[in-house]
Amino acid sequence: xxYDWLYNLxxxxxxxxxxxxxxxxxxxxxxxxxxxxxMERKVSAHMQDRLGPMRTGYHGILQTIADIIKLLxxxxxxxxxxxxxxxxxxxxxxxxxxxxxxxxxxxxxxxIGTKIDLGIIFIVGVTGLVVAGILMAGWASNNKYSLLGxxxxxxxxxxxxxxxxxxxxxxxxLTGTLSLYDxxxxxxxxxxxxxxxxxxxxxxxxxxxxxxxxMGCLIIYTSTLAEVNxxxxxxxxAESELVSGYHTEYSGMKFAMFFLAEYANMFAVSAIVAxxxxxxxxxxxxxxxxxxxxxxxxxxxxxxxxxxxxxFFVFVQMWLRWTLPRFRVDQLMAFCWKYLIPFSFVxxxxxxxxxxx
Amino acid sequence: MNIYDIIFYLFAAVTLLSAFFVVTTRNIVRAAFFLxxxxxxxxxxxxxxxxxxxxxxQLIVYVGGILILxxxxxMITNKITQVDIKTGTIHTLPAAIGVGLFTGVxxxxxxxxxxxxxxxxxxxxxxxTLGRMLINEYVLVFELLGILLLVALIGAASMxxx
Numbered sequence: 001x002x003y004d005w006l007y008n009l010x011x012x013x014x015x016x017x018x019x020x021x022x023x024x025x026x027x028x029x030x031x032x033x034x035x036x037x038x039m040e041r042k043v044s045a046h047m048q049d050r051l052g053p054m055r056t057g058y059h060g061i062l063q064t065i066a067d068i069i070k071l072l073x074x075x076x077x078x079x080x081x082x083x084x085x086x087x088x089x090x091x092x093x094x095x096x097x098x099x100x101x102x103x104x105x106x107x108x109x110x111x112i113g114t115k116i117d118l119g120i121i122f123i124v125g126v127t128g129l130v131v132a133g134i135l136m137a138g139w140a141s142n143n144k145y146s147l148l149g150x151x152x153x154x155x156x157x158x159x160x161x162x163x164x165x166x167x168x169x170x171x172x173x174l175t176g177t178l179s180l181y182d183x184x185x186x187x188x189x190x191x192x193x194x195x196x197x198x199x200x201x202x203x204x205x206x207x208x209x210x211x212x213x214x215m216g217c218l219i220i221y222t223s224t225l226a227e228v229n230x231x232x233x234x235x236x237x238a239e240s241e242l243v244s245g246y247h248t249e250y251s252g253m254k255f256a257m258f259f260l261a262e263y264a265n266m267f268a269v270s271a272i273v274a275x276x277x278x279x280x281x282x283x284x285x286x287x288x289x290x291x292x293x294x295x296x297x298x299x300x301x302x303x304x305x306x307x308x309x310x311x312f313f314v315f316v317q318m319w320l321r322w323t324l325p326r327f328r329v330d331q332l333m334a335f336c337w338k339y340l341i342p343f344s345f346v347x348x349x350x351x352x353x354x355x356x357x
Numbered sequence: 358m359n360i361y362d363i364i365f366y367l368f369a370a371v372t373l374l375s376a377f378f379v380v381t382t383r384n385i386v387r388a389a390f391f392l393x394x395x396x397x398x399x400x401x402x403x404x405x406x407x408x409x410x411x412x413x414x415q416l417i418v419y420v421g422g423i424l425i426l427x428x429x430x431x432m433i434t435n436k437i438t439q440v441d442i443k444t445g446t447i448h449t450l451p452a453a454i455g456v457g458l459f460t461g462v463x464x465x466x467x468x469x470x471x472x473x474x475x476x477x478x479x480x481x482x483x484x485x486t487l488g489r490m491l492i493n494e495y496v497l498v499f500e501l502l503g504i505l506l507l508v509a510l511i512g513a514a515s516m517x518x519x
Contacts, residue, residue, distance in 0.1 A: 014360045014363070017360060083384075083387070085387070086386075086387065089390075116409065116482075117409070117484050118409055118413050118482070118484060121413050122413050124417060124421075125413045125414075125416035125417045125420075125421065126416065127421070128416055128417060128420040128421025128425070129416075129420060131421065132393050132420060132425065132428075135425065135429075135432075136390055139386055139432055151429070154425055154429065158421075158422075158425060161421070178484065
Protein backbone atom coordinates (compact mmCIF):
# COMPACT_ATOMS: atom_id res chain seq x y z
CA UNK A 1 0.00 0.00 0.00
CA UNK A 2 1.00 3.60 -0.69
CA TYR A 3 0.92 4.65 2.97
CA ASP A 4 3.22 1.86 4.20
CA TRP A 5 5.62 2.54 1.37
CA LEU A 6 5.76 6.26 2.18
CA TYR A 7 6.04 5.48 5.89
CA ASN A 8 9.13 3.39 5.21
CA LEU A 9 10.50 6.10 2.95
CA UNK A 10 10.00 9.13 5.20
CA UNK A 11 10.02 7.46 8.61
CA UNK A 12 7.35 9.78 9.99
CA UNK A 13 3.71 8.75 10.12
CA UNK A 14 2.48 12.36 10.13
CA UNK A 15 4.45 13.20 6.98
CA UNK A 16 3.44 9.95 5.26
CA UNK A 17 -0.25 10.49 5.99
CA UNK A 18 -0.02 14.10 4.87
CA UNK A 19 1.51 13.11 1.54
CA UNK A 20 -1.00 10.29 1.03
CA UNK A 21 -3.90 12.65 1.66
CA UNK A 22 -2.52 15.21 -0.81
CA UNK A 23 -1.72 12.75 -3.58
CA UNK A 24 -5.19 12.42 -5.14
CA UNK A 25 -5.39 16.22 -5.41
CA UNK A 26 -2.07 16.80 -7.13
CA UNK A 27 -1.69 13.56 -9.03
CA UNK A 28 -5.23 13.32 -10.11
CA UNK A 29 -7.89 15.96 -9.49
CA UNK A 30 -6.00 19.04 -10.70
CA UNK A 31 -4.69 17.49 -13.94
CA UNK A 32 -8.08 15.86 -14.45
CA UNK A 33 -9.92 19.18 -14.02
CA UNK A 34 -7.55 20.88 -16.46
CA UNK A 35 -8.07 18.12 -18.97
CA UNK A 36 -11.83 17.79 -18.42
CA UNK A 37 -12.55 21.50 -18.89
CA UNK A 38 -10.73 21.43 -22.21
CA MET A 39 -12.47 18.18 -23.12
CA GLU A 40 -15.86 19.69 -22.29
CA ARG A 41 -15.18 22.66 -24.56
CA LYS A 42 -13.83 20.54 -27.38
CA VAL A 43 -16.62 17.95 -27.13
CA SER A 44 -19.28 20.65 -27.09
CA ALA A 45 -17.64 22.46 -29.98
CA HIS A 46 -17.39 19.39 -32.19
CA MET A 47 -20.96 18.37 -31.36
CA GLN A 48 -22.13 21.78 -32.50
CA ASP A 49 -19.91 21.71 -35.59
CA ARG A 50 -17.51 24.33 -34.26
CA LEU A 51 -13.82 24.10 -33.47
CA GLY A 52 -13.71 25.38 -29.89
CA PRO A 53 -10.56 27.00 -28.46
CA MET A 54 -7.83 26.94 -31.13
CA ARG A 55 -5.32 29.68 -30.37
CA THR A 56 -3.46 28.74 -27.17
CA GLY A 57 -1.08 25.97 -28.07
CA TYR A 58 -1.72 23.25 -30.65
CA HIS A 59 -5.52 23.09 -31.16
CA GLY A 60 -5.95 25.07 -27.92
CA ILE A 61 -4.53 22.45 -25.55
CA LEU A 62 -3.07 25.13 -23.27
CA GLN A 63 -6.39 27.00 -23.03
CA THR A 64 -7.35 25.80 -19.51
CA ILE A 65 -3.87 26.51 -18.17
CA ALA A 66 -4.22 30.06 -19.46
CA ASP A 67 -7.67 30.26 -17.87
CA ILE A 68 -6.33 29.06 -14.51
CA ILE A 69 -3.58 31.69 -14.60
CA LYS A 70 -6.21 34.31 -15.36
CA LEU A 71 -8.39 33.12 -12.44
CA LEU A 72 -5.42 33.16 -10.04
CA UNK A 73 -4.61 36.76 -10.94
CA UNK A 74 -8.14 38.05 -10.44
CA UNK A 75 -9.06 40.31 -7.58
CA UNK A 76 -10.89 38.54 -4.74
CA UNK A 77 -14.26 40.27 -4.98
CA UNK A 78 -16.72 40.01 -2.10
CA UNK A 79 -19.96 41.96 -2.69
CA UNK A 80 -20.88 44.28 0.19
CA UNK A 81 -24.31 42.88 1.05
CA UNK A 82 -23.12 39.30 1.51
CA UNK A 83 -22.67 37.37 4.73
CA UNK A 84 -18.86 37.54 4.71
CA UNK A 85 -17.98 34.49 6.83
CA UNK A 86 -20.36 32.11 5.12
CA UNK A 87 -19.58 33.54 1.69
CA UNK A 88 -15.90 32.71 2.17
CA UNK A 89 -16.53 29.31 3.77
CA UNK A 90 -18.95 27.98 1.15
CA UNK A 91 -16.51 27.18 -1.70
CA UNK A 92 -14.21 25.45 0.77
CA UNK A 93 -17.03 23.31 2.13
CA UNK A 94 -18.19 22.30 -1.35
CA UNK A 95 -14.65 21.33 -2.29
CA UNK A 96 -13.99 19.45 0.97
CA UNK A 97 -17.13 17.40 0.39
CA UNK A 98 -16.14 16.33 -3.08
CA UNK A 99 -12.46 15.84 -2.21
CA UNK A 100 -13.23 13.68 0.84
CA UNK A 101 -14.95 11.19 -1.45
CA UNK A 102 -11.58 10.46 -3.07
CA UNK A 103 -10.30 9.04 0.23
CA UNK A 104 -12.28 5.86 -0.35
CA UNK A 105 -11.96 5.50 -4.12
CA UNK A 106 -9.50 2.77 -5.13
CA UNK A 107 -7.43 4.07 -8.06
CA UNK A 108 -5.60 0.76 -8.15
CA UNK A 109 -4.88 -2.09 -5.74
CA UNK A 110 -1.89 -0.06 -4.55
CA UNK A 111 -3.14 3.52 -4.59
CA ILE A 112 -6.18 3.88 -2.34
CA GLY A 113 -6.58 6.43 0.44
CA THR A 114 -8.05 4.03 2.94
CA LYS A 115 -9.48 0.53 2.69
CA ILE A 116 -12.32 1.29 5.09
CA ASP A 117 -15.10 -1.27 5.15
CA LEU A 118 -17.71 1.42 4.67
CA GLY A 119 -16.31 2.95 1.47
CA ILE A 120 -19.47 3.47 -0.52
CA ILE A 121 -21.55 4.69 2.43
CA PHE A 122 -18.72 7.05 3.37
CA ILE A 123 -18.88 8.61 -0.08
CA VAL A 124 -22.64 9.04 0.18
CA GLY A 125 -22.14 10.62 3.62
CA VAL A 126 -19.52 13.19 2.70
CA THR A 127 -21.49 14.22 -0.37
CA GLY A 128 -23.87 15.79 2.15
CA LEU A 129 -21.22 18.45 2.74
CA VAL A 130 -21.44 19.50 -0.91
CA VAL A 131 -25.18 20.16 -0.49
CA ALA A 132 -24.46 22.22 2.62
CA GLY A 133 -21.78 24.16 0.75
CA ILE A 134 -24.14 24.93 -2.11
CA LEU A 135 -26.90 26.06 0.25
CA MET A 136 -24.39 28.18 2.15
CA ALA A 137 -23.18 29.82 -1.06
CA GLY A 138 -26.72 30.52 -2.21
CA TRP A 139 -27.79 32.04 1.07
CA ALA A 140 -24.63 34.02 1.79
CA SER A 141 -24.60 35.61 -1.68
CA ASN A 142 -27.76 37.55 -0.77
CA ASN A 143 -28.98 37.30 -4.35
CA LYS A 144 -32.35 35.94 -5.46
CA TYR A 145 -30.92 33.92 -8.32
CA SER A 146 -28.28 32.38 -6.09
CA LEU A 147 -30.81 31.45 -3.43
CA LEU A 148 -33.20 29.95 -5.97
CA GLY A 149 -30.37 27.98 -7.54
CA UNK A 150 -29.19 26.69 -4.19
CA UNK A 151 -32.73 25.67 -3.19
CA UNK A 152 -33.20 23.82 -6.45
CA UNK A 153 -29.82 22.13 -6.11
CA UNK A 154 -30.48 20.95 -2.57
CA UNK A 155 -33.98 19.68 -3.35
CA UNK A 156 -32.69 17.87 -6.41
CA UNK A 157 -29.69 16.28 -4.70
CA UNK A 158 -31.76 15.09 -1.73
CA UNK A 159 -34.44 13.56 -3.98
CA UNK A 160 -32.02 11.81 -6.28
CA UNK A 161 -30.02 10.42 -3.37
CA UNK A 162 -32.88 7.96 -2.77
CA UNK A 163 -32.66 5.98 -6.05
CA UNK A 164 -28.83 6.11 -5.80
CA UNK A 165 -28.93 4.63 -2.32
CA UNK A 166 -31.47 1.99 -3.31
CA UNK A 167 -29.25 0.74 -6.14
CA UNK A 168 -26.20 0.86 -3.86
CA UNK A 169 -28.21 -1.19 -1.35
CA UNK A 170 -28.98 -3.74 -4.08
CA UNK A 171 -25.27 -4.10 -4.84
CA UNK A 172 -24.41 -4.35 -1.14
CA UNK A 173 -27.03 -7.05 -0.72
CA LEU A 174 -25.77 -9.00 -3.70
CA THR A 175 -22.06 -8.80 -2.90
CA GLY A 176 -22.17 -8.59 0.89
CA THR A 177 -19.56 -5.84 1.10
CA LEU A 178 -19.52 -2.05 1.40
CA SER A 179 -15.84 -1.71 0.73
CA LEU A 180 -15.03 -0.40 -2.74
CA TYR A 181 -11.70 -2.25 -2.64
CA ASP A 182 -13.37 -5.61 -1.96
CA UNK A 183 -15.99 -4.81 -4.58
CA UNK A 184 -13.27 -4.24 -7.19
CA UNK A 185 -11.31 -7.33 -6.13
CA UNK A 186 -14.49 -9.39 -6.48
CA UNK A 187 -14.79 -8.52 -10.17
CA UNK A 188 -11.28 -9.60 -11.07
CA UNK A 189 -9.98 -11.64 -14.05
CA UNK A 190 -12.17 -11.11 -17.12
CA UNK A 191 -14.93 -8.73 -18.09
CA UNK A 192 -17.67 -11.34 -17.69
CA UNK A 193 -17.00 -11.13 -13.96
CA UNK A 194 -18.07 -7.48 -13.93
CA UNK A 195 -21.29 -6.89 -12.04
CA UNK A 196 -23.02 -5.47 -15.11
CA UNK A 197 -22.75 -8.99 -16.54
CA UNK A 198 -23.97 -10.64 -13.34
CA UNK A 199 -20.71 -10.63 -11.40
CA UNK A 200 -18.90 -13.74 -10.22
CA UNK A 201 -22.18 -15.71 -9.99
CA UNK A 202 -22.54 -18.75 -12.24
CA UNK A 203 -25.26 -20.46 -14.26
CA UNK A 204 -28.91 -19.43 -14.21
CA UNK A 205 -28.37 -16.87 -11.45
CA UNK A 206 -25.93 -14.93 -13.63
CA UNK A 207 -28.27 -14.88 -16.61
CA UNK A 208 -31.19 -13.75 -14.44
CA UNK A 209 -29.10 -10.98 -12.89
CA UNK A 210 -27.95 -9.37 -16.14
CA UNK A 211 -31.17 -7.42 -17.05
CA UNK A 212 -31.52 -6.09 -13.49
CA UNK A 213 -27.89 -5.07 -13.36
CA UNK A 214 -28.19 -3.16 -16.64
CA MET A 215 -31.33 -1.40 -15.37
CA GLY A 216 -29.66 -0.66 -12.05
CA CYS A 217 -26.64 0.76 -13.82
CA LEU A 218 -28.82 3.06 -15.93
CA ILE A 219 -30.75 4.23 -12.86
CA ILE A 220 -27.68 4.96 -10.79
CA TYR A 221 -26.00 6.74 -13.70
CA THR A 222 -29.08 8.93 -14.24
CA SER A 223 -29.51 9.77 -10.58
CA THR A 224 -25.84 10.53 -10.00
CA LEU A 225 -26.00 12.76 -13.07
CA ALA A 226 -28.71 14.68 -11.24
CA GLU A 227 -26.63 14.75 -8.07
CA VAL A 228 -23.78 16.54 -9.80
CA ASN A 229 -26.21 18.98 -11.46
CA UNK A 230 -25.33 18.14 -15.04
CA UNK A 231 -27.65 18.57 -17.99
CA UNK A 232 -30.42 17.39 -18.40
CA UNK A 233 -30.64 18.01 -14.65
CA UNK A 234 -28.88 21.39 -14.57
CA UNK A 235 -31.86 23.42 -13.37
CA UNK A 236 -29.87 24.71 -10.33
CA UNK A 237 -27.62 26.67 -12.64
CA ALA A 238 -29.92 27.04 -15.61
CA GLU A 239 -28.20 29.89 -17.44
CA SER A 240 -31.31 31.05 -19.25
CA GLU A 241 -33.30 31.43 -16.00
CA LEU A 242 -30.89 31.94 -13.11
CA VAL A 243 -27.75 33.59 -14.56
CA SER A 244 -25.61 30.78 -13.15
CA GLY A 245 -27.33 29.69 -9.96
CA TYR A 246 -25.56 29.47 -6.65
CA HIS A 247 -22.16 30.68 -7.86
CA THR A 248 -23.42 33.83 -9.61
CA GLU A 249 -21.67 36.15 -7.15
CA TYR A 250 -18.36 34.29 -7.05
CA SER A 251 -15.30 35.21 -9.06
CA GLY A 252 -11.61 34.44 -9.20
CA MET A 253 -10.27 31.59 -7.10
CA LYS A 254 -13.53 31.02 -5.21
CA PHE A 255 -15.32 30.41 -8.48
CA ALA A 256 -12.46 28.10 -9.43
CA MET A 257 -13.03 26.14 -6.20
CA PHE A 258 -16.67 25.53 -7.15
CA PHE A 259 -15.59 24.56 -10.61
CA LEU A 260 -12.97 22.17 -9.28
CA ALA A 261 -15.52 20.67 -6.89
CA GLU A 262 -17.95 20.16 -9.75
CA TYR A 263 -15.38 18.40 -11.92
CA ALA A 264 -14.07 16.33 -8.99
CA ASN A 265 -17.64 15.29 -8.30
CA MET A 266 -18.21 14.36 -11.93
CA PHE A 267 -15.26 12.01 -11.77
CA ALA A 268 -16.24 10.66 -8.35
CA VAL A 269 -19.71 9.60 -9.51
CA SER A 270 -18.32 8.15 -12.73
CA ALA A 271 -15.81 6.22 -10.63
CA ILE A 272 -18.60 4.86 -8.44
CA VAL A 273 -20.49 3.60 -11.49
CA ALA A 274 -17.26 2.11 -12.85
CA UNK A 275 -16.45 0.40 -9.55
CA UNK A 276 -19.92 -0.92 -8.88
CA UNK A 277 -20.76 -2.22 -12.33
CA UNK A 278 -17.65 -2.21 -14.51
CA UNK A 279 -15.02 -3.85 -12.37
CA UNK A 280 -13.32 -0.76 -10.95
CA UNK A 281 -9.59 -0.87 -11.61
CA UNK A 282 -9.70 -4.42 -12.99
CA UNK A 283 -8.58 -4.96 -16.52
CA UNK A 284 -11.18 -6.56 -18.83
CA UNK A 285 -8.69 -9.21 -20.01
CA UNK A 286 -5.85 -10.08 -17.68
CA UNK A 287 -2.68 -8.09 -17.02
CA UNK A 288 0.39 -7.70 -19.16
CA UNK A 289 2.44 -7.39 -15.94
CA UNK A 290 1.32 -10.85 -14.78
CA UNK A 291 2.10 -12.43 -18.15
CA UNK A 292 5.58 -10.93 -18.31
CA UNK A 293 6.21 -11.48 -14.61
CA UNK A 294 6.74 -7.76 -13.91
CA UNK A 295 4.66 -7.27 -10.76
CA UNK A 296 5.40 -3.53 -10.60
CA UNK A 297 3.52 -3.03 -13.87
CA UNK A 298 0.18 -4.31 -12.51
CA UNK A 299 -0.72 -1.25 -10.35
CA UNK A 300 0.12 1.05 -13.26
CA UNK A 301 -2.10 -0.95 -15.57
CA UNK A 302 -4.85 -0.88 -12.95
CA UNK A 303 -4.53 2.90 -12.67
CA UNK A 304 -4.77 3.13 -16.46
CA UNK A 305 -7.93 1.01 -16.61
CA UNK A 306 -9.54 2.86 -13.73
CA UNK A 307 -8.94 6.32 -15.18
CA UNK A 308 -10.02 5.18 -18.65
CA UNK A 309 -13.31 3.84 -17.31
CA UNK A 310 -13.83 6.98 -15.24
CA UNK A 311 -13.02 9.25 -18.17
CA PHE A 312 -15.34 7.30 -20.43
CA PHE A 313 -18.27 7.94 -18.10
CA VAL A 314 -17.26 11.60 -17.79
CA PHE A 315 -17.30 11.75 -21.59
CA VAL A 316 -20.82 10.27 -21.60
CA GLN A 317 -21.87 12.99 -19.16
CA MET A 318 -20.57 15.64 -21.55
CA TRP A 319 -22.15 13.91 -24.51
CA LEU A 320 -25.53 13.95 -22.75
CA ARG A 321 -25.06 17.60 -21.82
CA TRP A 322 -24.78 18.68 -25.43
CA THR A 323 -27.50 16.33 -26.66
CA LEU A 324 -30.46 16.65 -24.29
CA PRO A 325 -32.56 19.70 -23.38
CA ARG A 326 -33.09 20.66 -19.74
CA PHE A 327 -35.89 19.23 -17.57
CA ARG A 328 -38.56 21.45 -16.03
CA VAL A 329 -38.68 21.45 -12.20
CA ASP A 330 -41.91 19.45 -12.01
CA GLN A 331 -40.70 16.96 -14.63
CA LEU A 332 -37.51 16.54 -12.65
CA MET A 333 -39.33 15.64 -9.45
CA ALA A 334 -41.88 13.45 -11.22
CA PHE A 335 -39.10 11.56 -13.00
CA CYS A 336 -37.38 10.82 -9.70
CA TRP A 337 -40.36 9.96 -7.51
CA LYS A 338 -42.66 8.31 -10.03
CA TYR A 339 -40.19 6.39 -12.19
CA LEU A 340 -36.71 5.98 -10.73
CA ILE A 341 -37.69 5.16 -7.13
CA PRO A 342 -40.38 2.53 -7.90
CA PHE A 343 -38.08 0.86 -10.43
CA SER A 344 -35.24 0.84 -7.89
CA PHE A 345 -37.51 -0.83 -5.34
CA VAL A 346 -38.50 -3.50 -7.87
CA UNK A 347 -34.83 -4.12 -8.67
CA UNK A 348 -33.99 -4.32 -4.97
CA UNK A 349 -36.74 -6.86 -4.36
CA UNK A 350 -36.08 -9.06 -7.39
CA UNK A 351 -32.29 -9.06 -7.00
CA UNK A 352 -32.87 -10.07 -3.40
CA UNK A 353 -34.97 -13.03 -4.55
CA UNK A 354 -32.40 -14.03 -7.18
CA UNK A 355 -29.57 -13.77 -4.63
CA UNK A 356 -31.47 -16.16 -2.35
CA UNK A 357 -31.59 -18.84 -5.08
CA MET B 358 2.56 13.63 20.06
CA ASN B 359 0.98 11.04 17.91
CA ILE B 360 -0.95 11.87 14.73
CA TYR B 361 -4.20 10.63 16.28
CA ASP B 362 -3.77 13.12 19.11
CA ILE B 363 -3.46 15.96 16.63
CA ILE B 364 -6.56 14.78 14.78
CA PHE B 365 -8.46 14.41 18.04
CA TYR B 366 -7.64 17.93 19.22
CA LEU B 367 -8.51 19.30 15.79
CA PHE B 368 -11.94 17.72 15.82
CA ALA B 369 -12.53 18.61 19.46
CA ALA B 370 -11.65 22.24 18.72
CA VAL B 371 -13.99 22.29 15.70
CA THR B 372 -16.82 20.82 17.77
CA LEU B 373 -16.41 23.13 20.76
CA LEU B 374 -15.81 26.34 18.81
CA SER B 375 -18.69 25.82 16.42
CA ALA B 376 -21.01 24.80 19.28
CA PHE B 377 -20.04 28.04 21.03
CA PHE B 378 -20.85 30.04 17.89
CA VAL B 379 -24.20 28.24 17.51
CA VAL B 380 -25.38 29.54 20.87
CA THR B 381 -23.84 33.01 20.70
CA THR B 382 -24.60 34.12 17.15
CA ARG B 383 -27.67 36.31 16.65
CA ASN B 384 -28.23 35.25 13.09
CA ILE B 385 -30.31 32.08 12.96
CA VAL B 386 -29.12 30.88 9.56
CA ARG B 387 -25.53 31.26 10.68
CA ALA B 388 -26.35 29.27 13.81
CA ALA B 389 -27.76 26.50 11.63
CA PHE B 390 -24.62 26.44 9.50
CA PHE B 391 -22.33 26.35 12.53
CA LEU B 392 -24.34 23.39 13.80
CA UNK B 393 -23.09 21.60 10.68
CA UNK B 394 -19.49 21.92 11.87
CA UNK B 395 -20.49 20.66 15.31
CA UNK B 396 -22.04 17.54 13.81
CA UNK B 397 -19.01 17.10 11.59
CA UNK B 398 -16.61 17.35 14.52
CA UNK B 399 -18.63 14.84 16.51
CA UNK B 400 -18.52 12.46 13.55
CA UNK B 401 -14.73 12.78 13.50
CA UNK B 402 -14.53 11.92 17.18
CA UNK B 403 -16.73 8.85 16.61
CA UNK B 404 -14.23 7.67 13.98
CA UNK B 405 -11.37 8.06 16.45
CA UNK B 406 -13.33 6.02 19.00
CA UNK B 407 -13.59 3.18 16.49
CA UNK B 408 -17.32 3.66 15.88
CA UNK B 409 -17.02 3.97 12.11
CA UNK B 410 -20.60 3.12 11.22
CA UNK B 411 -22.05 5.53 13.80
CA UNK B 412 -19.80 8.28 12.43
CA UNK B 413 -20.97 7.83 8.87
CA UNK B 414 -24.61 7.54 9.89
CA GLN B 415 -24.09 10.77 11.82
CA LEU B 416 -22.89 12.41 8.60
CA ILE B 417 -25.67 11.00 6.43
CA VAL B 418 -28.55 11.59 8.84
CA TYR B 419 -27.53 14.82 10.54
CA VAL B 420 -25.45 16.68 7.96
CA GLY B 421 -27.03 15.29 4.80
CA GLY B 422 -30.60 15.10 6.06
CA ILE B 423 -31.74 16.86 9.20
CA LEU B 424 -29.46 19.87 8.94
CA ILE B 425 -30.34 20.53 5.30
CA LEU B 426 -34.03 20.37 6.19
CA UNK B 427 -33.40 22.71 9.12
CA UNK B 428 -31.59 25.23 6.92
CA UNK B 429 -34.36 24.96 4.34
CA UNK B 430 -36.99 25.65 6.99
CA UNK B 431 -35.08 28.59 8.47
CA MET B 432 -34.28 30.13 5.10
CA ILE B 433 -37.80 29.83 3.76
CA THR B 434 -39.49 31.28 6.85
CA ASN B 435 -36.88 34.00 7.12
CA LYS B 436 -36.47 35.25 3.59
CA ILE B 437 -39.50 34.22 1.60
CA THR B 438 -42.47 34.55 3.96
CA GLN B 439 -41.03 37.61 5.75
CA VAL B 440 -41.55 36.22 9.25
CA ASP B 441 -39.09 37.59 11.77
CA ILE B 442 -37.39 34.88 13.75
CA LYS B 443 -36.52 36.30 17.14
CA THR B 444 -33.19 35.37 18.61
CA GLY B 445 -32.45 36.77 22.01
CA THR B 446 -31.99 35.88 25.64
CA ILE B 447 -35.06 35.24 27.80
CA HIS B 448 -35.65 33.42 31.11
CA THR B 449 -32.01 33.70 32.14
CA LEU B 450 -32.45 32.40 35.69
CA PRO B 451 -34.37 29.14 34.96
CA ALA B 452 -32.02 28.45 32.05
CA ALA B 453 -28.97 28.98 34.27
CA ILE B 454 -30.37 26.61 36.89
CA GLY B 455 -31.15 23.95 34.28
CA VAL B 456 -27.75 24.22 32.60
CA GLY B 457 -26.00 24.26 35.99
CA LEU B 458 -27.76 21.07 37.08
CA PHE B 459 -26.97 19.36 33.80
CA THR B 460 -23.31 20.37 34.00
CA GLY B 461 -23.21 19.06 37.56
CA VAL B 462 -24.66 15.69 36.54
CA UNK B 463 -22.31 15.31 33.56
CA UNK B 464 -19.32 16.43 35.65
CA UNK B 465 -20.20 13.98 38.42
CA UNK B 466 -20.48 11.14 35.92
CA UNK B 467 -17.13 12.03 34.33
CA UNK B 468 -15.37 12.26 37.70
CA UNK B 469 -16.90 9.13 39.25
CA UNK B 470 -16.43 6.77 36.32
CA UNK B 471 -13.36 4.57 36.39
CA UNK B 472 -11.96 5.14 32.92
CA UNK B 473 -9.82 2.54 31.26
CA UNK B 474 -8.05 2.39 27.92
CA UNK B 475 -8.30 -0.35 25.37
CA UNK B 476 -5.26 -0.23 23.16
CA UNK B 477 -5.68 -1.51 19.63
CA UNK B 478 -3.64 -0.78 16.56
CA UNK B 479 -6.37 -0.44 14.00
CA UNK B 480 -9.97 -0.53 15.18
CA UNK B 481 -11.89 -3.43 13.68
CA UNK B 482 -14.97 -2.51 11.65
CA UNK B 483 -18.10 -2.62 13.77
CA UNK B 484 -20.32 -3.11 10.77
CA UNK B 485 -20.92 -6.86 10.67
CA THR B 486 -21.22 -7.18 14.48
CA LEU B 487 -23.73 -4.35 14.50
CA GLY B 488 -25.72 -5.88 11.65
CA ARG B 489 -25.90 -9.30 13.33
CA MET B 490 -27.01 -7.78 16.63
CA LEU B 491 -29.70 -5.66 14.99
CA ILE B 492 -31.12 -8.65 13.15
CA ASN B 493 -30.82 -11.21 15.96
CA GLU B 494 -30.94 -9.77 19.47
CA TYR B 495 -32.61 -6.42 18.91
CA VAL B 496 -34.81 -7.35 15.96
CA LEU B 497 -38.05 -6.29 17.70
CA VAL B 498 -36.75 -2.81 18.53
CA PHE B 499 -35.30 -2.48 15.05
CA GLU B 500 -38.60 -3.37 13.36
CA LEU B 501 -40.58 -1.14 15.73
CA LEU B 502 -38.32 1.80 14.86
CA GLY B 503 -38.86 1.07 11.19
CA ILE B 504 -42.63 1.13 11.67
CA LEU B 505 -42.38 4.36 13.67
CA LEU B 506 -40.46 6.04 10.87
CA LEU B 507 -42.95 4.75 8.30
CA VAL B 508 -45.85 6.17 10.33
CA ALA B 509 -44.09 9.53 10.54
CA LEU B 510 -43.50 9.46 6.79
CA ILE B 511 -47.13 8.66 5.98
CA GLY B 512 -48.26 11.36 8.41
CA ALA B 513 -46.01 13.94 6.78
CA ALA B 514 -47.21 12.97 3.31
CA SER B 515 -50.88 13.21 4.28
CA MET B 516 -50.33 16.59 5.93
CA UNK B 517 -48.52 17.87 2.86
CA UNK B 518 -51.48 16.95 0.64
CA UNK B 519 -53.94 19.17 2.51
